[in-house]
Amino acid sequence: MLSAKSLFQEILDNDESFRLFCSIAASGESQGGWENARIAALVPRSERALAPKITRHGADEDKHGRIFNALMKKRGLEPVEVPPATDYTMILERNGIGLPHEKLKSDQPLTVQDIVTYLAHSRVTEQRASEEMELLRKHFADHPDVGRAVRMISNDEDNHLAYCHEELLRFAAAGHGRVIQRTLRECALAEIRIYRDVSLAVMADMGRVLGWSRPKAAVLAAGIHAVYLYERLGGWRRMVSLKMPERRDALGGPATPEPEFA
Numbered sequence: 001m002l003s004a005k006s007l008f009q010e011i012l013d014n015d016e017s018f019r020l021f022c023s024i025a026a027s028g029e030s031q032g033g034w035e036n037a038r039i040a041a042l043v044p045r046s047e048r049a050l051a052p053k054i055t056r057h058g059a060d061e062d063k064h065g066r067i068f069n070a071l072m073k074k075r076g077l078e079p080v081e082v083p084p085a086t087d088y089t090m091i092l093e094r095n096g097i098g099l100p101h102e103k104l105k106s107d108q109p110l111t112v113q114d115i116v117t118y119l120a121h122s123r124v125t126e127q128r129a130s131e132e133m134e135l136l137r138k139h140f141a142d143h144p145d146v147g148r149a150v151r152m153i154s155n156d157e158d159n160h161l162a163y164c165h166e167e168l169l170r171f172a173a174a175g176h177g178r179v180i181q182r183t184l185r186e187c188a189l190a191e192i193r194i195y196r197d198v199s200l201a202v203m204a205d206m207g208r209v210l211g212w213s214r215p216k217a218a219v220l221a222a223g224i225h226a227v228y229l230y231e232r233l234g235g236w237r238r239m240v241s242l243k244m245p246e247r248r249d250a251l252g253g254p255a256t257p258e259p260e261f262a
Contacts, residue, residue, distance in 0.1 A: 002219060005139040010210060012146065017209045019072055023079040024202065026068035028089040033062035038104040039118055047115055052252075053163060057122075059255035060156045067149045067258050074145070085201035091194050097121050097187055116168075116176050120183040123164035124191050124239045130157040148259045156256075162245035169242055184240035192236050196228040 011017040036058025043051045072079060084090075092098055098121050099114055110118075133154035140150050172180055200221060207217045227235075 002216070002223075004135055007220075008136065008139065011206060012140075012143075014210055015075060015077060017206050018075065019077045019080055020205060020209060022068040022072045022077075024082050024086050024088075026065045026072075026079060027082045027087065029061045029068065030065035031089040033058045033060075033065060035098060035101075035104060036061060039099065039110065039115075042104070042108070042110045043115065044109050044112055047112060050115065050167065053167075056251040056253070056255055057160055057163065060160065063255055063258045064153050064156065067153065070258070071146060071149060083201065083205055086198055086205060088194065088198045091198060092121075092125065092191070095190055095194060097125070097190055097194075112176075113179070116171050116179060117183055119164055119168050119171065120180055121187050122160070123168055123242075124184060124187045126157060126161040126164055127239045128191065128195060130154075130161045133157045152256070152259065159247060159250035162247040162250040165242055165245045166248065166250070169244060172242065180242075181240065185236075188236040188239040189232075191239070192228060192231040196224055199224045199227075 011021050036054050040051045040054035040058060043054065069079065093101060099110070099118055103110070103114070133150065136150045137154040141147050143150070168180055203217070203220050203224065206212075207220075212220075
């Protein structure tokens, strides 16, 4: 019977599929680390107090990239080139989600509106990341090889989501509420489409590596389309709501070091 647990277990048990999975994850996390580091460096003077939290966010993402690379190294595997159709982070950027890389590569300070946009986009993508890691934590928190990594990354993603909620509520109280809601809605509707397309591409590549039958591949593709339909009909709304999180000041300290995987 197909399930999220059995599917990931199959990917985990095969060196080639595990290498592809970790390579895709490491690339996306490293890209997120770079983006947050640049945003922290360009924060406008009026929001400099936010810079350490953005820096912490980026440091966490960099750490996650190192963790996925360490998991590969532990099994004697080298990263593979990420297929363009599976590069979630770069596809988001090309579709206008997140601040343009051209802007981040310049030395021109960002505006308050840029920071609001960054936080709104992060709130949507961190919802996705938090949910994906929660699913992995549910099934693999005690796994001897990946359990520590799953628990740590899941906790970090929950922190990132809490930070986005808290900071967006602060900006909403300062008069940016309408812009935040419009940006969240636009981003969420774009993200669910991109997530569907990337998921289909990842599953197609995994299917080739693992030799899935056409019926199995068709069932998995149908499942991805079903998730998109649910999200398009209203599931996207969970990505745009704002509430004060239980974890306050979630990124107020230094990043926690990654575990050893020797």
